[in-house]
Amino acid sequence: MVRLGELERRVMDIVWARFGCELTGRDVAGQLPGYAYTTVLTVLTRLENKGLVRHQRDGPVHHYSSTASRESYIASLMHDALDVSSDRGAALVRFAETVSPAEADVLRRALDHPGPAQPSRRR
Amino acid sequence: MTAAAWLAIIAVMMFGPIGPVLARADWPRRAPRAAVVLWQALGISGALAAIGFGLSITVAPMHSGMLAGTARLTRQALAGRPLQNLGISGALGLTLATDVCIVLLVGLATTGLCTTYARSRHRRLLDLVSRPIDQAPDVLLLDDPRVAAYCLPGLRPRIVVSAGTLELLGDEQLGAVLAHERGHARGRHGIVMLPFASMDTLLRWMPYVRHARTEVAALLEMAADDFAAKESHPRHLAGALVEMASSGTAPSCALAATTTAVSTRVVRLLSPRRTSQATATWALVASAATVLVPFSALLTAVTTTR
Numbered sequence: 001m002v003r004l005g006e007l008e009r010r011v012m013d014i015v016w017a018r019f020g021c022e023l024t025g026r027d028v029a030g031q032l033p034g035y036a037y038t039t040v041l042t043v044l045t046r047l048e049n050k051g052l053v054r055h056q057r058d059g060p061v062h063h064y065s066s067t068a069s070r071e072s073y074i075a076s077l078m079h080d081a082l083d084v085s086s087d088r089g090a091a092l093v094r095f096a097e098t099v100s101p102a103e104a105d106v107l108r109r110a111l112d113h114p115g116p117a118q119p120s121r122r123r
Numbered sequence: 124m125t126a127a128a129w130l131a132i133i134a135v136m137m138f139g140p141i142g143p144v145l146a147r148a149d150w151p152r153r154a155p156r157a158a159v160v161l162w163q164a165l166g167i168s169g170a171l172a173a174i175g176f177g178l179s180i181t182v183a184p185m186h187s188g189m190l191a192g193t194a195r196l197t198r199q200a201l202a203g204r205p206l207q208n209l210g211i212s213g214a215l216g217l218t219l220a221t222d223v224c225i226v227l228l229v230g231l232a233t234t235g236l237c238t239t240y241a242r243s244r245h246r247r248l249l250d251l252v253s254r255p256i257d258q259a260p261d262v263l264l265l266d267d268p269r270v271a272a273y274c275l276p277g278l279r280p281r282i283v284v285s286a287g288t289l290e291l292l293g294d295e296q297l298g299a300v301l302a303h304e305r306g307h308a309r310g311r312h313g314i315v316m317l318p319f320a321s322m323d324t325l326l327r328w329m330p331y332v333r334h335a336r337t338e339v340a341a342l343l344e345m346a347a348d349d350f351a352a353k354e355s356h357p358r359h360l361a362g363a364l365v366e367m368a369s370s371g372t373a374p375s376c377a378l379a380a381t382t383t384a385v386s387t388r389v390v391r392l393l394s395p396r397r398t399s400q401a402t403a404t405w406a407l408v409a410s411a412a413t414v415l416v417p418f419s420a421l422l423t424a425v426t427t428t429r
Binding site for chain 1: 273
């Protein structure tokens with residue numbers, strides 16, 4: 001049995017692959033062989049509670065679609081990662097900030113013309 | 124001199140001039156992890172001294188020594204009359220002691236909750252939209268052309284790189300960057316930063332607090348650099364740092380201080396004497412002494428009965 005988080009990811013992959021279109025629960029379940037229709041509906045409801053999916057009723061049929069594209073979620077994560085000033089950004093430990101082009105040239109020269117070769121310690 | 128005066132001097136020293144002096148020193152770069160411990164020790168020592176000072180002023184009018192005085196104060200407070208027989212100075216002392224505790228605890232709790240919320244929100248989305256990379260299954264890929272690599276702290280820390288980073292770096296440089304991020308994850312640097320970040324919002328007027336956050340953040344980067352330098356050649360990491368810092372996709376509003384931090388780290392990685400065990404040992408001895416100083420003053424206050 002796959003973890004629920006993993007199943008949520010696969011359902012979102014299906015919904016995102018058809019971004020802008022509406023899918024019924026059967027459409028989604030049809031692309032996930034091995035999972036019961038009711039399980040897929042439960043996952044869709046969970047995703048709706050998390051704000052990732054919305055649905056419209058058309059008589060007895062529910063049509064599901066994603067609230068935003070996959071790219072826009074990636075962009076918001078990158079915003080966290082690149083934003084130096086905000087508290088949301090402060091929650092992460094980033095690799096490097098920026099340097100000016102002039103400073104980068106100085107640093108590159110330092111890298112290209114090393115002093116005495118230094119072997120890595122404990123190797 | 125009375126114990127109260129000593130405690131006051133210790134608190135002022137720890138939160139006042141010592142922080143800026145430590146921030147200007149060069150030696151912390153040779154022992155970044157031990158230097159972080161010293162920054163922690165300064166904060167603990169200053170807070171203990173400030174609380175101890177407040178308490179010793181409070182119990183002074185009771186003429187019964189620190190220990191008996193504190194016991195009597197507790198009994199009074201439990202009976203609903205905390206300020207009885209304290210006088211003005213005693214009341215002010217009690218206010219100081221409790222205020223220090225409240226500000227520190229409330230600050231830590233709010234920052235802790237906000238950070239945890241921001242991280243769990245980021246993690247939920249990350250787990251939906253990222254994929255493990257081929258080179259390392261513990262590293263998540265964000266499909267974005269901009270350059271970013273980071274560690275999302277937590278119970279199970281996530282290490283994340285963007286597609287732009289994979290494009291920019293060679294295999295050896297990428298390996299070094301990933302090792303650096305694993306250093307952050309392994310060292311639980313997210314938790315280490317938390318108290319410093321929490322003081323920053325309320326107590327920024329103190330010289331110690333103003334310097335501690337930026338200094339400790341820079342020292343933790345160096346500590347992660349040292350971790351990576353054990354797994355790959357320091358030159359690969361230095362190269363990756365220059366490439367990523369000059370890739371031009373990061374925001375232009377970056378502070379001057381962080382710009383120097385990148386140069387400092389590159390120069391440090393290229394230096395043959397990057398770390399010094401002797402410096403680290405001295406820093407740890409100094410940290411222990413720093414925490415012991417207010418304890419010894421408190422002990423004097425406890426054993427002296429007037």
